[in-house]
Structure formats: C-alpha cells, structure tokens
Amino acid sequence: MILAIASAIFNPKFLVTIVLLEFVAAAQSSGSVPVGASITATDNAPSWPSSSRDFAFGFHQLKDKDHFLLSIWYDKIPETTIVWYANGDNPAPRGSKVELTTDLGLVLTDPQGNQIWNSGIKPGAVSSGVMNDTGNFVLQNSNSDRLWESFDHPSDTLLPTQIMEIEGVLSSRRSETNFSLGRFQFRFDAGALVLNSINLPTGFAYDSYYRTPSDDSDSSNSGYRLIFNESGYMYMSRRNGQRFSLTDRAVPTADFYHRATLNFDGVFTQYFYPKTSGSNRSWSSVWSKPDNICVDIGGGLGSGACGYNSICSLNDDKRPDCNCPKNFSLLDENDRYGSCIPDFELSCKDRLNSTEDQYDFQELINIDWPTSDYERSKPSDEDTCRKSCLNDCLCAVAIFRDGCWKKKLPLSNGRFDSRMNGKALIKFPKGYVPWERPPLQLPEEKKNRDVKFITGSVLLGSSVFVNFVFVGAFCLTSSFIYRKKTKKIEEGRDAVETNLRCFTYEELAAATNDFKDELGRGGFGAVYKGTIPVGSTNVVAVKKLNKMVQDGEKEFKTEVRVIGQIHHKNLVRLLGYCDEGQNRLLVNTPITAKVDVYSFGVMLLEIICCRRSVDLEIGEKAVLTDWAYDCYANGTLDALLEDDMEAMNDISTVEKLLKVAFWCIHEEPSRRPIMRKVTQMLEGVVEVLAPPNPFPFSTISNDL
Numbered sequence: 001m002i003l004a005i006a007s008a009i010f011n012p013k014f015l016v017t018i019v020l021l022e023f024v025a026a027a028q029s030s031g032s033v034p035v036g037a038s039i040t041a042t043d044n045a046p047s048w049p050s051s052s053r054d055f056a057f058g059f060h061q062l063k064d065k066d067h068f069l070l071s072i073w074y075d076k077i078p079e080t081t082i083v084w085y086a087n088g089d090n091p092a093p094r095g096s097k098v099e100l101t102t103d104l105g106l107v108l109t110d111p112q113g114n115q116i117w118n119s120g121i122k123p124g125a126v127s128s129g130v131m132n133d134t135g136n137f138v139l140q141n142s143n144s145d146r147l148w149e150s151f152d153h154p155s156d157t158l159l160p161t162q163i164m165e166i167e168g169v170l171s172s173r174r175s176e177t178n179f180s181l182g183r184f185q186f187r188f189d190a191g192a193l194v195l196n197s198i199n200l201p202t203g204f205a206y207d208s209y210y211r212t213p214s215d216d217s218d219s220s221n222s223g224y225r226l227i228f229n230e231s232g233y234m235y236m237s238r239r240n241g242q243r244f245s246l247t248d249r250a251v252p253t254a255d256f257y258h259r260a261t262l263n264f265d266g267v268f269t270q271y272f273y274p275k276t277s278g279s280n281r282s283w284s285s286v287w288s289k290p291d292n293i294c295v296d297i298g299g300g301l302g303s304g305a306c307g308y309n310s311i312c313s314l315n316d317d318k319r320p321d322c323n324c325p326k327n328f329s330l331l332d333e334n335d336r337y338g339s340c341i342p343d344f345e346l347s348c349k350d351r352l353n354s355t356e357d358q359y360d361f362q363e364l365i366n367i368d369w370p371t372s373d374y375e376r377s378k379p380s381d382e383d384t385c386r387k388s389c390l391n392d393c394l395c396a397v398a399i400f401r402d403g404c405w406k407k408k409l410p411l412s413n414g415r416f417d418s419r420m421n422g423k424a425l426i427k428f429p430k431g432y433v434p435w436e437r438p439p440l441q442l443p444e445e446k447k448n449r450d451v452k453f454i455t456g457s458v459l460l461g462s463s464v465f466v467n468f469v470f471v472g473a474f475c476l477t478s479s480f481i482y483r484k485k486t487k488k489i490e491e492g493r494d495a496v497e498t499n500l501r502c503f504t505y506e507e508l509a510a511a512t513n514d515f516k517d518e519l520g521r522g523g524f525g526a527v528y529k530g531t532i533p534v535g536s537t538n539v540v541a542v543k544k545l546n547k548m549v550q551d552g553e554k555e556f557k558t559e560v561r562v563i564g565q566i567h568h569k570n571l572v573r574l575l576g577y578c579d580e581g582q583n584r585l586l587v588n589t590p591i592t593a594k595v596d597v598y599s600f601g602v603m604l605l606e607i608i609c610c611r612r613s614v615d616l617e618i619g620e621k622a623v624l625t626d627w628a629y630d631c632y633a634n635g636t637l638d639a640l641l642e643d644d645m646e647a648m649n650d651i652s653t654v655e656k657l658l659k660v661a662f663w664c665i666h667e668e669p670s671r672r673p674i675m676r677k678v679t680q681m682l683e684g685v686v687e688v689l690a691p692p693n694p695f696p697f698s699t700i701s702n703d704l
C-alpha cells in the first residue's frame, strides 16, 4: 500500500481525484524561506511563493516527467511561464533536493547527494531567503544585506525592476521546453545592447543581428545600464544622461504582468499579460527586436535564424518560421528550427558524363541564402546560369538575380525576402526517388507557438491555492482508501449507481454564461461559476480540465464514477461531468469549505477508520479519535484496521497518516502544525514526530 498510496499521490492519472477534492485554503505567505528549508523534486512538490503569490520558486517538471528544473515562474496564470532557471543544462533527476544553506546559499543535489548546482554567495552567512513579489529570489544575512539574488543572474528573461549592467547576458533556451543553452544571446557589449547567435557548445559569439544605435564620436554617449522600470518601460541609460528607449508604448503594470524574454528563436520580446482573469488570456507583445530576424541575421558565421539549408520566413508575431526546401528533410525531426539535409546525393563521381542530363532544378521565388556563394558570374540570361550550375558538380544552388551566384552546401541564412526580386534554383537528380521516410511529425511544442506554453509543472507551480496540492494529495490518499472500501461494499453489485449527471458541453457553456465568471484556477484548469439545477442546488462550480490532465488520464469515466461515491460534508462534491473529446469538465457543488488543520485531521482520521466512523454521532466521533490514539499509542493498529489486509501490509504508512492526524487535532490549537508543515509531513519532506496525546485535558473515557 505504501507504493500504491505513493503512486496514487504522485500519479497524474489521479489528478481528477484531486480536482474534485480541491479546497480553497486561506494560507498566507510572507515569501520568506528559513535556512534549512528544502524542497524535494517530486510530481507534486511544494513551492516557495512570493507574498502576493504572483511568483513561486521551486521545481518545474520537464516534459519527460523524470527531470526537474529549479526555477521561478509566474504562479497565478495558467500558462507555465518560467522567468528564471538554474540548471537548464543539468536537469535534476526525480528525488533531487534544493536546500537553503548558510554558507553556499541555494544548493541543488541529486538523490545520491552529488551537487548539481549552487548559487554561491557574497562573503557572509545567509540567514533567510525571500521570494520577492518582483520575481527576484533574494538571499540575505541577518542585517538584510543581499548576498545573492536571482536578478543578478538572469536566464532568458528580465522582469520589471530588474537592471542589467555592462557585461550582462541573457541566453536563450534550446527550445520552448528544452532549457539547455540555446543559440542566441542578448548582451551588453561595448556600450551597446546586441543580439547575436553563438557557437554551441563553446559559446563563441558570432556577428550581431541587432545593435542599439550609438554615436561613436562621443564616448559619453555609450550605454552603461539597461533598466526595466517598475512601470514596464525598458530603456538603456547612456553616460551622458540620455535614455535609449526600447519600450515605445504604455502598458500599465498595475493591470498587466510583464516580462522581456529572449525567445529560443532569437527574437527579444517584451510581453504583457492581463492580471484579471478572462477567458482569453495570453502573452502579447509590446515590442520585439530585431524587426525581421530572417533578414537581419544576414552575415558571417553560423546557420542564421534557422538551421543550415533551411529557409526562414517571418510570421505575424515577428517570429521566424523555418522550413526545409522540398526534397530536403530535418536532420532532427523534433527540431523544426534545426538543419535540413537533402534527401538525395549530389555527387561528383559521374563528372565525366554530362551532368546536364542527370540533374534538374526546383525553383523558389524570392528565396536566398546570401552567404554561401563560391562564384559569381554575369550571364546574359537565366538559361546560362542554370547550365553553369548543372555542369558544375560542386554547385548545389544557383541564385539568379542581377547576376548568377553559385552556392555550395551547407547553405546558411536562408530566408524569404519579398524585396529580393530573384529566384533560387535548387539542384536535384532527375528521376530521383526519395527514400521512404516516416511522415514528419511536428512535436507538440512547435505547434503551440511561443505564448502557449506547455503546462509542464501543472501541479508544481501554477496552482493559485498553495494548499490545495497537499490537501489534494491527502484526499487522494483518502480517496484511495475510500475507494478500496467502496470497492468492497460494491461487491456483488452489477451496475454502479452514482447518480452523476452527464452534461453536454453546450449545457455547461450556457450554465456558465460561456465561462465568464472565473472563480479560481488550479493547475489542472479553471473553475467557473454556473447556474443550473442539479439535485438540490442551483449554483455549481464547473471545472474545465486542461489538456495535460486530459492526456494523463485515460480512465476518466472510471475515476469520475469512483469519486462520485465519495461524500463528505467538507469536500466539494461531484454532481456531474461532461466528456466530449477535447472538452472534459467536472460539475461540483460550489466551493465553500475552507479547510483548517483541525478538520483536516478529523477527516484524515475518519477516513483511516472509515468503516467504523460511518454514521457516528459527534460524541461518538470523539470517542473514536480517542480510541484511535490508544490503538496508536499501544501499538495495536490492527484493531483499528479490522481485517483490511491491504492496509495492514502497509502499516507504516497508516501509522504516518495517523500521526499527522493526531498532530492536527491536538486540543491545544497552538500545538497544531501549520498547513505547510502538514503538507511537508505528508510528502515526507519532514519527519513526522511522535504526536503527543491530543487530549491532555479531555476527560473522555478511554474504555470503549
């Protein structure tokens, strides 16, 4: 059962269970983190939120689910938006731990105890960490001097109030979901801000494709500082006091979140995102540089905005799209922005035969690879240009414009440019039959462009209600136990009656006024207020499951059915569901219950002693808890569990859950742990100490 419970808690398949049992818990956070605090990288790992909860620090689960990125993200919005990360090149395996230490600051270690990363600090001793509401994670000593801050070590993103000094660098990630070092940089270079591509993995910087204008005649005019001020304006300060402004319009920071990110495709963009919830939110661009990366990245070394032999065209977001010429294929099928290779071979082996008969051209209008020339001629017409390339076994492409350029492979800086006024002639062997290739599958991440981030850390990061995760984890545990019980009860019954209503999507859209009134958001989707008569209620909370939950959850119906049987006064209750392909929704009773540590403990206990607690009156419940404590204290848990063999086989987990419960229901409120501690205990992050007798003042008889 340990394994079963653990896997139940951490298996996304059971998210639906959590969905149902969500609470609105009123936990407060100061954003402060004490030395010694730690987080372990697991599916539902807690995070350290800022006091406003706009940002959180913790582990972001990568797509493979078994590796984690230590990061800071916008925590109140559904799109996973990572604004800082530590170990992009060294993803942390499951079970890794980040701990706040006095001497090294933040230390990330793998499960074997090997250090993956540490923040390091200025000389001194860390006394606490603060996840600031600005998105800056700050380590300070006891005098509140700053010994380290994430703002001084940016990854690919700057936030309002952040400053970049000379020598500062942003590096792009490899792709939207791969945080390894990418091909582009934004940096302060000799008094100007530049964008350039780099050689991987060495980081050698190639020519820039964007540079802030400077006045070389006047050195006092050079820039020395990039400021992203709290009103959402980004500008470079010059030594003569002037400003060079990148932001050209006002988007108020009171109403919008901001970030400026060097995208993985080399475009540097300032984005904004509405703070108030609406049905159609996304990151939109305030400005971006360069204006046309396909054309601006023109010269020098490197493949350009796209990979070698690829063709770049600018889309409506001013971001590059990369495409291989026909009869060329991606070198790495999962990297649409990578290099292309010809499906055929251009060979000089047959040079004694007339190659004119063996090859032909594919024509591409207004496409050029401006940098791969090896010869230029001045023919009178296109035909001469074609012949000259056909008869040259080294020629891969001819460009005919106001002249004829012969090009060799690999081609760099390929781009579509409507002003080119010419054509590319790509040589391929006549009668060439392409190899059988599996159809090209665009990876998911490429289909969702930029702003629609993959929701990787669904549970980790994006929950509005911090407590819900662990309440969820707990309830999951309990529902697991419940399920076991209900299964037993069900034995012999053919059809399971759940009284759950199956809604159509239209019905729910109508009931929620097209999902207008958003009540809140969890990692798995948003909850909307709806009006529709179901059972004894008219008002419902409709939860729209997001895609990740849907994908991870095959047995939606089974789960729904099982959950539908759990009734508890403190739980949000499932009334019905909708299951129409992409649209999966749960209809719950309105979210009213607030969970406090005490009722949490009581619930936990009731669930462990499930069968015995059924239909007990209040007084009897007190007796039950009392008796449960006796069983625990006397080591006679088997009495508590009756003949539940599965639970008995995993007595240590039951004991742990019991201990947590006893801490929670202690008669003296001051001795009860805070909710955060409870989660940590349930998650195994902190040890569960032996609980004191929860009823030191109580006179309830110990005899049953």
Ligand SMILES: *[C@@H]1O[C@H](CO)[C@@H](O)[C@H](O)[C@H]1NC(C)=O
Pocket (backbone or CB within 6 Å): 130, 132, 133, 134, 138, 161
């Ligand atoms: C958090 O940010 C605010 C605004 O920049 C600043 O005034 C405050 O000192 C910061 N707190 C810490 C602990 O760094």
Ligand SMILES: *[C@@H]1O[C@H](CO)[C@@H](O)[C@H](O)[C@H]1NC(C)=O
Pocket (backbone or CB within 6 Å): 062, 091, 174, 178, 179, 180
């Ligand atoms: C990220 O990209 C790098 C370079 O292409 C690759 O080596 C690495 O395996 C990728 N990481 C993940 C998690 O896909």
Ligand SMILES: *[C@@H]1O[C@H](CO)[C@@H](O)[C@H](O)[C@H]1NC(C)=O
Pocket (backbone or CB within 6 Å): 229, 230, 231, 232, 233, 235
């Ligand atoms: C930020 O910069 C803009 C433009 O330079 C300026 O109008 C605004 O007052 C600045 N805001 C703050 C808080 O300094």
Ligand SMILES: *[C@@H]1O[C@H](CO)[C@@H](O)[C@H](O)[C@H]1NC(C)=O
Pocket (backbone or CB within 6 Å): 280
């Ligand atoms: C949602 O946003 C998209 C793109 O920004 C827009 O095309 C669409 O009309 C919007 N829909 C609504 C209902 O606002």
Ligand SMILES: *[C@@H]1O[C@H](CO)[C@@H](O)[C@H](O)[C@H]1NC(C)=O
Pocket (backbone or CB within 6 Å): 349, 350, 351, 352, 353
């Ligand atoms: C030239 O082409 C002919 C037929 O196309 C072939 O038989 C011959 O081997 C080729 N010669 C060389 C040197 O490749």
Ligand SMILES: *[C@@H]1O[C@H](CO)[C@@H](O)[C@H](O)[C@H]1NC(C)=O
Pocket (backbone or CB within 6 Å): 326, 327, 361, 362, 428, 431, 432, 433, 434
């Ligand atoms: C690509 O190869 C196929 C198969 O030989 C051929 O039919 C097609 O014309 C080629 N495409 C172009 C654009 O030449």
